[in-house]
Amino acid sequence: MTRPLRIGIVCPYSFDAPGGVQFHIRDLAEELMERGHSVDVLAPADESTPVPDYVTSAGKAVPVRFNGSVARLTFGPRANAKVRRWLDAGQFDVLHLHEPMTPSLSMLALWAATCPVVCTFHTSLVRSRALQFANPLARSSLEKIDARIAVSEDARRTLIDHLGGDAVVIPNGVYVEKFADAKPAARWQGTPERPTVAFLGRLDEPRKGLPVLTGAVPTILARYPGARILVAGRGDAGHQQALADLGENASAVEFLGGLSDEDKRSMLASVDLYVAPQTGGESFGIVLVEAMSAGAGVVASDLGAFRRVLDDGAAGGLFATGDSEALATSVLDALDHPEQTEERRAGATQFVQQFDWSSVTDRIVAVYETVLATSEAGRDVGSRRTLLSRLTQRARIKDDA
Structure with a gap:
């Protein structure tokens, strides 16, 4: 027809x-x-x-x-x-x-x-x-x-x-090519000493897992004191709670608010790692595909939907859902072994074409x-x-x- x-x-x-x-x-x-x-x-x-x-x-x-x-x-x-x-x-x-x-x-x-x-x-x-x-x-x-x-x-x-x-x-x-062609922005790019780790989601929805990420920040900073955690998304209540949870580590976290589609693509093309700490209720994991398409390394909670989108761990790191220390360990492993992260990125570039x-x-x-x-x-x-x-x-x- x-x-x-x-x-x-x-x-x-x-x-x-x-x-x-x-x-x-x-x-x-x-x-x-x-x-x-x-x-x-x-x-x-x-x-x-x-x-x-x-x-x-x-x-x-x-x-x-x-x-x-x-x-x-x-x-x-x-x-x-x-x-x-x-x-x-x-x-x-x-x-x-x-x-x-x-x-x-x-x-x-x-x-x-x-x-x-x-x-x-x-x-x-x-x-x-x-x-x-x-x-x-x-x-x-x-x-x-x-x-x-x-x-x-x-x-x-x-x-x-x-x-x-x-x-x-x-x-x-996902429009894979749009993310693959996104222009990195210097303000979101990291260095080996000051890597950038990004989160994107509604800040006031507990299932998006921002508290899991903030709980991992002290361990990440202990190894990488210059690390920058970029948090994009709306939700005043979640923002204020995150600041309270972070305490003296709050200066390492940059709250970006809501991003336009273009800025989202640019951010994902710029950061060293994208972290998805969701705790449940996810049927797919579209932002993981967007991050992989943009060339970011990915670390995500071990939800069934995320495991499938990440090709059972071949396209990104997985950690125990809801466990801040496990998240920190996965982030540090990805940052400590850039060659392994790059290998996953290369595999993800092909894997995302189906989406x-x-x-x-x-x-x-x-x-x-x-x-x-x-x-x-x-x-x-x-x-x-x-x-x-x-x-x-x-x-x-x-x-x-």
Whole structure:
């Protein structure tokens, strides 16, 4: 199938405070449009929030605590009416819903959908109260899903455990070349005596692991007194707590605040090491791929998702999750043995190519085309299950090749 498609993408989370899912949707939409497809995105956003031209705002969102962070969601009769108007106006060939079990726009769109539906699941949790709550609400609509995508094996396992069924695994995407071509900045570059170690994440979300990193700072400074720890991200409460935790070592940590996309790429291209001390709730690890693409050495907590993204340790160092001393040991090992870090960097340069948006979008479009071919052939629900089985098996064969 080579014809341009009309694709509707629904984001459950607000663009007021964008995170991984919003950035995934933004990049996918732009990659699809670059290939000639027509794309409209529906997402929560306040009237004052600037959004791209292809995004339709569904109105103000309400903050809800979810998965160790705060998700901004939109639900209710007014949101439902906006979803239905958007669907009627769009006349989409395929509807791509993200996190359809989250009580927000994607769930409303699933209820109202009349065209073929593809759903992407991002969440990775051992036990999800949100999914348990949403299951009865969405159970009657699950059969409307023509194909399921999970961004990782962890997200796939969460889906299977909470909802049953299966999904094809297609990872999050990164514009690898943009990070590889990023210009280093002298203000973030280190030296053998004054190495730079970077962290990027929301400072007031405990699961992002900033306290694990600050707990490792004294040990790192004992070996490298001139080391600079660069902390990028927003969150005043987390910033103040980190300063209190650091005490006399606070001068070694530079808080950069939120970074633009360009500055983020430049920082990752400049530092000696990128550290990911997250303690849980991570289904993929997009920032690890970004750091590897930019050429940074990487040290990360030993979460299942991070282990897979780092090729089981071949592309970056791993340490015991939540253990500040283990983090410090891994950082010092990477700094003490630059030849080993360089070997990992070289391997990572090749490994990250599978996550480039060109490859990821190819796989997503293949799902769209298979779903549409099945729909146009007038297949029933049973055939949808067979379709999902074929898609999943095909992806596994490709991954094993």
